[in-house]
Amino acid sequence: MSSAAPRRRATGRVTLADVARAAGVSPITVSRALRGERAVARELSDRVHAAAATLGYVPDPAARALASSRSSLVVVLIPKLSNTLFVELLDAVQNGLVPAGYQTLIGVTHYDASEEEAVLRSFLAHRPAGLIVTGSDRSAAASAMIEGSGVPCVRVMEVGEEVGGYSVGFSQREAGRAITQRLLDSGRRRIAYVAAQLDPRTLERGQGYEEALAGAGLADRVHKVQSTEPSSMALGGAMLERVLREVPDTDAIFFCNDDLAQGALLAALRLGIAVPGRVAVAGFNDLAGSDQMVPPLTTVATPRREIGERAAQMLMQLMRGEPVETPHVDLGFRVVRRASA
Amino acid sequence: MSSAAPRRRATGRVTLADVARAAGVSPITVSRALRGERAVARELSDRVHAAAATLGYVPDPAARALASSRSSLVVVLIPKLSNTLFVELLDAVQNGLVPAGYQTLIGVTHYDASEEEAVLRSFLAHRPAGLIVTGSDRSAAASAMIEGSGVPCVRVMEVGEEVGGYSVGFSQREAGRAITQRLLDSGRRRIAYVAAQLDPRTLERGQGYEEALAGAGLADRVHKVQSTEPSSMALGGAMLERVLREVPDTDAIFFCNDDLAQGALLAALRLGIAVPGRVAVAGFNDLAGSDQMVPPLTTVATPRREIGERAAQMLMQLMRGEPVETPHVDLGFRVVRRASA
DNA sequence: CTGAAAGCGCTTACAG
DNA sequence: CTGAAAGCGCTTACAG
Numbered sequence: 001m002s003s004a005a006p007r008r009r010a011t012g013r014v015t016l017a018d019v020a021r022a023a024g025v026s027p028i029t030v031s032r033a034l035r036g037e038r039a040v041a042r043e044l045s046d047r048v049h050a051a052a053a054t055l056g057y058v059p060d061p062a063a064r065a066l067a068s069s070r071s072s073l074v075v076v077l078i079p080k081l082s083n084t085l086f087v088e089l090l091d092a093v094q095n096g097l098v099p100a101g102y103q104t105l106i107g108v109t110h111y112d113a114s115e116e117e118a119v120l121r122s123f124l125a126h127r128p129a130g131l132i133v134t135g136s137d138r139s140a141a142a143s144a145m146i147e148g149s150g151v152p153c154v155r156v157m158e159v160g161e162e163v164g165g166y167s168v169g170f171s172q173r174e175a176g177r178a179i180t181q182r183l184l185d186s187g188r189r190r191i192a193y194v195a196a197q198l199d200p201r202t203l204e205r206g207q208g209y210e211e212a213l214a215g216a217g218l219a220d221r222v223h224k225v226q227s228t229e230p231s232s233m234a235l236g237g238a239m240l241e242r243v244l245r246e247v248p249d250t251d252a253i254f255f256c257n258d259d260l261a262q263g264a265l266l267a268a269l270r271l272g273i274a275v276p277g278r279v280a281v282a283g284f285n286d287l288a289g290s291d292q293m294v295p296p297l298t299t300v301a302t303p304r305r306e307i308g309e310r311a312a313q314m315l316m317q318l319m320r321g322e323p324v325e326t327p328h329v330d331l332g333f334r335v336v337r338r339a340s341a
Numbered sequence: 342m343s344s345a346a347p348r349r350r351a352t353g354r355v356t357l358a359d360v361a362r363a364a365g366v367s368p369i370t371v372s373r374a375l376r377g378e379r380a381v382a383r384e385l386s387d388r389v390h391a392a393a394a395t396l397g398y399v400p401d402p403a404a405r406a407l408a409s410s411r412s413s414l415v416v417v418l419i420p421k422l423s424n425t426l427f428v429e430l431l432d433a434v435q436n437g438l439v440p441a442g443y444q445t446l447i448g449v450t451h452y453d454a455s456e457e458e459a460v461l462r463s464f465l466a467h468r469p470a471g472l473i474v475t476g477s478d479r480s481a482a483a484s485a486m487i488e489g490s491g492v493p494c495v496r497v498m499e500v501g502e503e504v505g506g507y508s509v510g511f512s513q514r515e516a517g518r519a520i521t522q523r524l525l526d527s528g529r530r531r532i533a534y535v536a537a538q539l540d541p542r543t544l545e546r547g548q549g550y551e552e553a554l555a556g557a558g559l560a561d562r563v564h565k566v567q568s569t570e571p572s573s574m575a576l577g578g579a580m581l582e583r584v585l586r587e588v589p590d591t592d593a594i595f596f597c598n599d600d601l602a603q604g605a606l607l608a609a610l611r612l613g614i615a616v617p618g619r620v621a622v623a624g625f626n627d628l629a630g631s632d633q634m635v636p637p638l639t640t641v642a643t644p645r646r647e648i649g650e651r652a653a654q655m656l657m658q659l660m661r662g663e664p665v666e667t668p669h670v671d672l673g674f675r676v677v678r679r680a681s682a
Numbered sequence: 683c684t685g686a687a688a689g690c691g692c693t694t695a696c697a698g
Numbered sequence: 699c700t701g702a703a704a705g706c707g708c709t710t711a712c713a714g
Contacts, residue, residue: 011410011691013690013691015690015691015692016691016692017691017692025700025701026701027691027692027693027701028693028700028701029699029700029701031692031693032693032699032700035693040699040700041700044699044700058463058465058466059466059692060407060466060468060690060691060692061403061466061467062402062403062404062406062407062412062467062468062690062691062692063403063407063690063691063692063706064692065403065706066401066403066404066407066690066691066692066693066705066706066707066708067691067693067694067705067706068692068693068706069352069693069706071403081428081429081431081432081435082428082429082432084425087422087423087428088422088423090422091422091423091449094422094449098460101463103446103463103467104446104447105444105445105446106435106445106447108432108435119439121399122399122442122444123444124399125399125400125401125402126402126403127401127403232629233629233630233633234632234633237633259629259630263630263633266630266633266634266635267633269610269635270635288573288574288600289574289600289603289604289607289630291575292574292575292603292604292607292608293607294607294610294611352706352707354706354707356708357707357708358708366684366685367684367685367686368685368707368708368709369684369685369686369709370683370684370685372709373683373684373709376709381683381684382683382684385683385684400707400708401706401707401708403706403707403708404690404706404707404708404709405707405708405709406690406708407689407690407691407692407706407707407708407709408689408690408707408708408709408710409690409708409709409710410690410709
């Protein structure tokens, strides 16, 4: 009730200073003890931890970020939330990062360069400790922002040794080639490639498809169909019908994603189109349900969970300033032979 | 190169002070002009905005949060990322919040009370501007943390008028009753209810199921089967087999989620079990693919996207301190009659 | 309508 | 191994 009380803006929050007072040490020592930095005398450290626990002290991330120019936030950029693939990737990343004390800020770019730039600008302002981005296909402006921020960054889904930096993924092109080869090996000669929305990885798979056909002397049989609609089961069914109508002797279709392939399989069932008798169907990613289809879907199993985990590990090393022995990790893929092709 | 240069920790960042200098006004005025607060003289405001634009000024969220005890972060708590339902909800919430300048911090609780508490503790430290949580079923500790934080909070998926606060959703119990009633109306008398992992909303649907049976004088026919495994298509198929084996005269099954029901439908196809001839199948949520099944799945369409949008709107009103006329919004549901039941 | 001062709660950079 | 001082970049609370 002093008449000359200083102006205060008490937030009611337990602060570092409170802990210091309770432990009988300086705030600096509390800061160091709690972060496990340097060697703080064992006894002091114990007192600090005890005091922090009794007071229920929770460090203020904003103050920490302001003082150190680095937050505990990790930004993850993915194209869409509607593709299970990215959600599983995200889940794996979170499982790695959250127990280590990081929080994840998720940015959805909708395959749009300017959206990606806007998201990056707003997220980079938070001074994230790290960055995980999908693929290597971003605008020069976006790349410059990442570069200029100095925030450690790991690219996922593709392995991009040429681009430098760090990446965890697999070769989309080779995977596309391998599944097409599988179709060729089973005797198919009129193989179409069907893709939905624009996605650089989808394009790479298409290249692999072309390579496989060329390798079999079937370069003139390349038949790529691209829809601008977003991927869905219904679209897969429609595409199946369309391809068989436009090129009736098509004997196999490689769909760029399992949701399309699943839709095609169900449409075939409804329409009485025999799979693989009349037409073989192959997908990509081995999403949930592909093994349950009738017939079960032949596809490429992609290691997105492992990619997420490895990327999280690698990023944590980078954030701690530790050396990363393998900057580009190729986790491979696996062709899963089931009954549809 | 002054010999008495003060110790500085230049971050290279463009600050409010830089903008103030460039615009020839005080930092305070820049702060106010940029936030659109109060009436700053039109001319000054214009100068400030121009200067900010030329300098490429981006406010520092950490400094802002520290000074104002409020960040631009909105915390969203969901049980799982593996259920499409929650991802769609999340997506809708983000679509509402991101354009308004908020960032979303996503917490996954895995249906675990202590995980939820840990996530809340760590996220609340960020002084979020708002909170969106799934359902009303949390520990007393978690509720106390939310309450004590003073952060505006909207509950989603259920409408909880009794609990107070704010909520957007629909009655899970009534929805469970309605779909069961649909089964009864089509002449089914041996109806089983199959649920997977523990979820309060799943339990409510089960209550609705019981009510419907009781209403039809079939209280003694209640047959609930609960698995502890996480929900999946494969589990749905297995549960179908199990129910028909254990209670052979079952003539309809209400699955608590569409993924289970889809799996059951595909298993039936494989096993040659006629649907709905031998057994009718109904699901819940109308997830992607349910309309593509063979036969198409009868289910309950739930408005998760609308729930996400409305919750985001409501939360923004609360965060701006505006009054909310309807604190509890019931968005209803819709029984979708297709061929499986 | 505008501003000078103080403060938000931490950590950095120096010293010792 | 420990600490006093300054600073991170904003906004609050007073004044005028």
